[in-house]
Amino acid sequence: MSRVTSLTNMPEEQLNRWIKRIGLLFLVLLIAFVAFYAVDRFRPATPSIADRQLASAEQAVRDKPGDIAARGALADIYVSRQRYDEAISQYTQILATGKGVELAHFGRGAAYVALKRYDEAIADYKAVVDIASKGEMAAFDTTLESAYYALGQIAMAQNNPAEAITQLNLALQIKRSDGDALYLIGTAYTATGKFDDAEHALRSAISFVPVGWADPYTAMADLYTKAGKPAMAEWATAMAAGATGTGDTQAAIDRLTKIAEDPAAGFDAKIGLGLMYELRKDAAQATAWYQKALAQKPDSSEARLGLGRVSSGPGGGSALPSLPAPAPASQGTN
Numbered sequence: 001m002s003r004v005t006s007l008t009n010m011p012e013e014q015l016n017r018w019i020k021r022i023g024l025l026f027l028v029l030l031i032a033f034v035a036f037y038a039v040d041r042f043r044p045a046t047p048s049i050a051d052r053q054l055a056s057a058e059q060a061v062r063d064k065p066g067d068i069a070a071r072g073a074l075a076d077i078y079v080s081r082q083r084y085d086e087a088i089s090q091y092t093q094i095l096a097t098g099k100g101v102e103l104a105h106f107g108r109g110a111a112y113v114a115l116k117r118y119d120e121a122i123a124d125y126k127a128v129v130d131i132a133s134k135g136e137m138a139a140f141d142t143t144l145e146s147a148y149y150a151l152g153q154i155a156m157a158q159n160n161p162a163e164a165i166t167q168l169n170l171a172l173q174i175k176r177s178d179g180d181a182l183y184l185i186g187t188a189y190t191a192t193g194k195f196d197d198a199e200h201a202l203r204s205a206i207s208f209v210p211v212g213w214a215d216p217y218t219a220m221a222d223l224y225t226k227a228g229k230p231a232m233a234e235w236a237t238a239m240a241a242g243a244t245g246t247g248d249t250q251a252a253i254d255r256l257t258k259i260a261e262d263p264a265a266g267f268d269a270k271i272g273l274g275l276m277y278e279l280r281k282d283a284a285q286a287t288a289w290y291q292k293a294l295a296q297k298p299d300s301s302e303a304r305l306g307l308g309r310v311s312s313g314p315g316g317g318s319a320l321p322s323l324p325a326p327a328p329a330s331q332g333t334n
Contacts, residue, residue, distance in 0.1 A: 053077065061090075068100045075107055084111040102131045106143060109150060118154050125150050145174035149181050156184060161191035179205045183216045190219065195227045207302075211275055214240040231265035239272050242279070249276050260292075267296050274306045286310045 057077050060070040075090035091108035094100050109124030125147045132144035148171035155164035168185040172178060182205035189198035202223065205216040217240035224233035234255065242252025253276050256269045270293035277286035287310050294303040 050081075054081065066097075068094055068097060072100060072103065072107070075104075079107065079111055079114070082114070084114050087111045102128055102143065105131075106147065109147075113150065113154065116157075118158055122151065122154055125154075139174060141174065145171045145178070148174070149178070149184075152181065152184055152188070156188060161188035164188040165192070177208055179208050179213070179216075182208075183219060186216065186223070187219050190223045190226065195223060198223050210302075211243045211279060214243050217243055229264065231259055231262045232268070234259055235265040235268045235272060238269075239275075242276050249279055252276050267293055267300075270296065271300075271302050271306065274303070274310075278306070278310060283310050 054074075054077050057070065057074040060067065061074050064070055071090050071094055075087045075094070078084070078087035078090065088108055088111045091104045091111065094104040095108070105124040105127040109121045109128070112118070112121035112124060128147040129144065129151075132138060132141050132147065135141060135144075138144055148167045152164040152168035152171060155161070155167060165185060165188045168181050168188065171181045172185070175181070182201050186198045186202035186205065189195070189201060199220070202216045202220045209216075217236045221233050221236035221240060224230075224236055238252045238255035241255075242249040253273060256272045256276065259265045260269045260273065262269065270289050274286045274289040274293065277283075277289060287307065290303045290306040290310065294300055294307070297303065
């Protein structure tokens with residue numbers, strides 16, 4: 001019968017050999033584990049979807065240099081990747097073919113705006129206007145409206161609000177509900193001292209987008225400050241702080257409550273409080289403030305719409321409309 005030698009009975013020299021063998025085995029296993037982890041963790045990164053799309057678009061142009069659609073797609077990707085000089089090169093090559101001229105001018109104009117090469121952008125957008133304004137559907141052409149809007153943006157960037165007003169009015173003739181254009185023309189009217197026109201435009205913007213976009217309220221705060229209406233400026237400032245829903249709605253509520261009975265700003269403050277409580281999903285408080293506003297102005301569509309949202313929405317309120325802040329060189333549409 002075999003016998004297993006006890007470690008306590010094993011000679012010291014033999015025991016040391018076993019310890020060294022076990023230690024060596026552990027070291028080998030540790031090295032293998034570290035190597036496996038390193039290979040797994042630091043393997044070469046695979047290209048992202050965006051990188052693969054770009055590579056595919058570049059290859060498509062190399063394969064078919066005369067394919068205008070492929071070149072236009074590549075130019076658009078360059079714009080999205082903020083590689084504006086390369087985008088301009090592609091749009092220019094499209095224009096040289098005489099095909100796809102309107103969209104190539106529009107795309108190149110946007111790239112020039114991003115680089116603040118405004119004079120070149122103006123030339124491109126005016127080329128779009130020359131083409132699109134002659135079309136049978138010019139009165140409804142969203143590309144034409146977007147070109148007018150872009151020209152208005154550039155005029156404001158060049159500190160020329162009077163020209164901006166001209167261009168933005170043309171945009172609004174095509175689309176009266178363009179919140180971006182209404183906001184921008186409101187700031188232009190303020191810059192030219194036409195405060196009544198500015199207020200009308202900015203209030204129209206917030207009628208389409210009462211929350212989710214602070215810029216019109218900020219513009220109104222500036223307008224009312226310049227017009228010498230401090231209570232209204234306080235209302236607009238409070239709304240700008242809380243209107244996005246991600247800001248401090250409680251601070252906005254506190255400020256609006258203080259002016260809720262002000263002769264000048266009280267009604268707007270009550271509507272604002274209704275909106276703030278809607279954002280907080282507090283249907284009872286929202287209802288109370290909309291009812292107070294309706295009692296002050298029984299024909300108020302704002303108060304009636306607010307009450308309708310609060311009473312019909314899930315959890316005491318329907319989703320309020322929202323709009324992201326306009327991006328540079330946007331097309332002016334919502």
